[in-house]
Amino acid sequence: MKREAQIPSEISPNRYVEKVSLGNDEALDEEILPRQLLVHHHRDYHIVDSYAHYMMGRVVKATGDENWAYEKMKRMRRLGHRTSEVLARAIGQKDPEKISKALFGLKKREYFFRYKRHPHTKEEVEASIGVLKEEAAEQLAAASRDGKPAVRVLLTGGTGFVGQEFLWQAAHRDEIAEVVVVIRPKEIRDRKTEELLEVLTPEQRGSDLLRRLWLEGTDAERKFRFVAGDVEEPDLGISEDELAGLASSLTHVIHCAASVAFDDPYDVSFRANVTGTLNALRFSHALQEAEGSPFVAHISIETSYIHGRRIRTPAREDEIVFPRKFYNNYYELTKAMASIETERFMLDKGLRVVQLCPAIVIGESRAGNNRGDTKVVNAPINLFGRANQARGRGSNRFERSKINALARLACIFPADPSAQINLIPVDRVAEGMIAALIRPRAVGERIHLASEHRITSEQIRDIVNQEVGARVTLAEPTIHRTVTLPLLTGVLRRLKQPKVAYAMEKLGTIFAGYSEWGQPVHQVGRDVRILGLSEDRPNAEHAFRMLCRHNRYVQDYGKVRDPDEISRREKIWWELILELERETGRPVGAMSADDFRAALHERLDLEAFERKS
Numbered sequence: 001m002k003r004e005a006q007i008p009s010e011i012s013p014n015r016y017v018e019k020v021s022l023g024n025d026e027a028l029d030e031e032i033l034p035r036q037l038l039v040h041h042h043r044d045y046h047i048v049d050s051y052a053h054y055m056m057g058r059v060v061k062a063t064g065d066e067n068w069a070y071e072k073m074k075r076m077r078r079l080g081h082r083t084s085e086v087l088a089r090a091i092g093q094k095d096p097e098k099i100s101k102a103l104f105g106l107k108k109r110e111y112f113f114r115y116k117r118h119p120h121t122k123e124e125v126e127a128s129i130g131v132l133k134e135e136a137a138e139q140l141a142a143a144s145r146d147g148k149p150a151v152r153v154l155l156t157g158g159t160g161f162v163g164q165e166f167l168w169q170a171a172h173r174d175e176i177a178e179v180v181v182v183i184r185p186k187e188i189r190d191r192k193t194e195e196l197l198e199v200l201t202p203e204q205r206g207s208d209l210l211r212r213l214w215l216e217g218t219d220a221e222r223k224f225r226f227v228a229g230d231v232e233e234p235d236l237g238i239s240e241d242e243l244a245g246l247a248s249s250l251t252h253v254i255h256c257a258a259s260v261a262f263d264d265p266y267d268v269s270f271r272a273n274v275t276g277t278l279n280a281l282r283f284s285h286a287l288q289e290a291e292g293s294p295f296v297a298h299i300s301i302e303t304s305y306i307h308g309r310r311i312r313t314p315a316r317e318d319e320i321v322f323p324r325k326f327y328n329n330y331y332e333l334t335k336a337m338a339s340i341e342t343e344r345f346m347l348d349k350g351l352r353v354v355q356l357c358p359a360i361v362i363g364e365s366r367a368g369n370n371r372g373d374t375k376v377v378n379a380p381i382n383l384f385g386r387a388n389q390a391r392g393r394g395s396n397r398f399e400r401s402k403i404n405a406l407a408r409l410a411c412i413f414p415a416d417p418s419a420q421i422n423l424i425p426v427d428r429v430a431e432g433m434i435a436a437l438i439r440p441r442a443v444g445e446r447i448h449l450a451s452e453h454r455i456t457s458e459q460i461r462d463i464v465n466q467e468v469g470a471r472v473t474l475a476e477p478t479i480h481r482t483v484t485l486p487l488l489t490g491v492l493r494r495l496k497q498p499k500v501a502y503a504m505e506k507l508g509t510i511f512a513g514y515s516e517w518g519q520p521v522h523q524v525g526r527d528v529r530i531l532g533l534s535e536d537r538p539n540a541e542h543a544f545r546m547l548c549r550h551n552r553y554v555q556d557y558g559k560v561r562d563p564d565e566i567s568r569r570e571k572i573w574w575e576l577i578l579e580l581e582r583e584t585g586r587p588v589g590a591m592s593a594d595d596f597r598a599a600l601h602e603r604l605d606l607e608a609f610e611r612k613s
């Protein structure tokens with residue numbers, strides 16, 4: 001196993017997590033290494049353990065009962081330990097764990113992890129949150145004009161997927177008087193040579209953003225202002241000249257910037273997600289404390305996956321508990337740490353905060369528009385789409401059969417058919433952000449922006465095959481990760497196909513964690529009760545269908561990269577989807593793949609991406 005570089009104490013997990021003895025429930029004075037908190041560290045080290053996971057996947061498929069499978073697994077483990085004890089006695093081995101490890105891959109853990117508790121009692125917490133809500137209501141009333149809130153927001157992450165949707169919705173909401181967006185400069189490099197071609201200033205990025213959001217030249221354009229900054233710097237890297245003006249005008253800060261990369265190393269994720277959050281919290285605290293400040297609240301964008309992997313108990317909105325089944329990656333872990341920092345600022349310093357936790361965010365619910373995002377769920381869909389496009393290409397029979405074989409390999413999706421993932425369209429997330437600005441009752445609350453209708457890997461496969469035309473097959477994730485993937489990628493590399501091998505590895509290692517049986521269930525309810533959002537949460541199946549259609553036709557599976565071209569296409573696409581909705585009287589996501597394709601070909605010149613006259 002690779003040795004982990006020394007973790008500096010200021011970013012050590014020990015700030016948040018403690019290792020506790022199972023024997024006496026006391027915290028152990030030991031350094032906790034980040035990798036010990038990941039799912040991967042605790043499995044795949046023994047063939048029997050891998051096989052047991054595989055078998056449980058089959059049991060869940062047959063019975064549909066994850067709890068039963070989990071109990072069965074626990075019983076099998078106990079049996080393994082007992083058998084090892086008997087064998088140890090029989091052969092005179094003093095340490096039965098040596099046998100259980102060698103034969104069954106079973107390690108007895110004498111400890112567990114938990115988050116460090118804050119020192120406040122339940123009553124103290126409730127009382128102080130009550131005060132914070134009242135203060136927020138008074139501040140919001142003071143910031144209102146003609147009985148209507150007039151909020152002035154500072155937003156981080158405005159150039160990102162979620163941030164852009166917020167800007168679009170904010171442009172159309174009267175309650176939002178001003179949005180100041182913190183933007184860092186952007187280096188443009190040649191994709192092949194990495195040569196630096198240009199550095200875009202925050203002002204340039206801001207005006208590009210407004211043009212691409214179709215806001216250039218509109219009245220709403222005046223609401224937006226762009227300031228240079230970097231969330232990894234103190235004061236968010238904002239210049240002193242700007243700071244004084246902001247302190248006397250801002251009513252809210254929305255901290256939305258983060259690094260949403262599932263394969264970043266711990267220190268990189270920590271800097272972007274925890275250090276960034278701490279800087280934003282300190283910034284908001286200074287605003288709140290300033291004399292005569294109009295500040296109402298700080299809104300922190302987190303993720304419902306801060307609850308990590310848990311099987312038996314739903315992930316609750318009102319608490320964060322260290323997951324019994326650990327975290328899938330450092331993104332989830334550092335977002336959980338950021339949530340704890342946010343809670344500490346609220347409880348220790350009295351900062352008025354709202355924590356919003358979206359599930360896996362996908363394109364807009366009606367049309368699938370995503371403003372060029374290619375992350376998370378988009379990545380495998382684009383891979384399947386491109387593999388499908390490649391099929392049948394090649395100048396001779398040998399070439400064609402080679403390409404076809406590679407395309408088939410690229411369409412192996414390591415997922416348990418019963419695994420359910422929680423998808424939430426980006427428009428619902430932005431609606432939640434806007435509601436949090438104008439609902440002081442949200443202060444002190446952690447709110448999941450998730451769906452109660454989760455979608456299974458089987459449904460995902462079927463929709464992809466219908467909409468993309470691919471032939472995706474599901475592979476059992478444990479066997480795929482431990483046996484098939486290393487074999488296949490080894491062969492692919494020997495055949496000089498490093499790109500396909502890399503794509504398969506990424507798909508296998510990054511997404512397998514989200515497509516195994518035993519995915520967490522995220523409790524929902526506060527989105528409706530507290531934020532006042534519609535009870536009809538978006539239909540995940542329809543939204544996922546629209547994601548596939550959008551990625552296919554608008555983005556050509558990620559090959560259309562120019563943001564201006566994407567913006568042009570998305571406008572045409574949006575108008576076309578609304579027209580179809582009006583004509584059919586139902587959501588376009590409810591149309592079958594064949595009906596949608598026929599309607600599209602009738603109305604759109606797909607080559608030029610122009611409406612047919």
Ligand SMILES: NC(=O)c1ccc[n+]([C@@H]2O[C@H](COP(=O)([O-])OP(=O)(O)OC[C@H]3O[C@@H](n4cnc5c(N)ncnc54)[C@H](OP(=O)(O)O)[C@@H]3O)[C@@H](O)[C@H]2O)c1
Pocket residue numbers: 156157158159160161162163182183184185186229230231232255256257258259260272276301302303304335357358359360361362375376
């Ligand atoms: N996408 C999802 O599925 C998902 C799910 C749940 C929660 N969330 C949360 O939602 C939020 C937004 O996610 P997203 O999908 O919109 O991410 P995204 O598209 O990757 O955008 C990230 C944004 O953060 C900005 N940023 C990152 N580091 C920065 C820094 N040091 N200084 C200034 N800005 C910085 C980026 O700016 P540049 O343009 O300069 O890079 C960009 O605007 C995150 O907090 C994320 O954890 C996302």
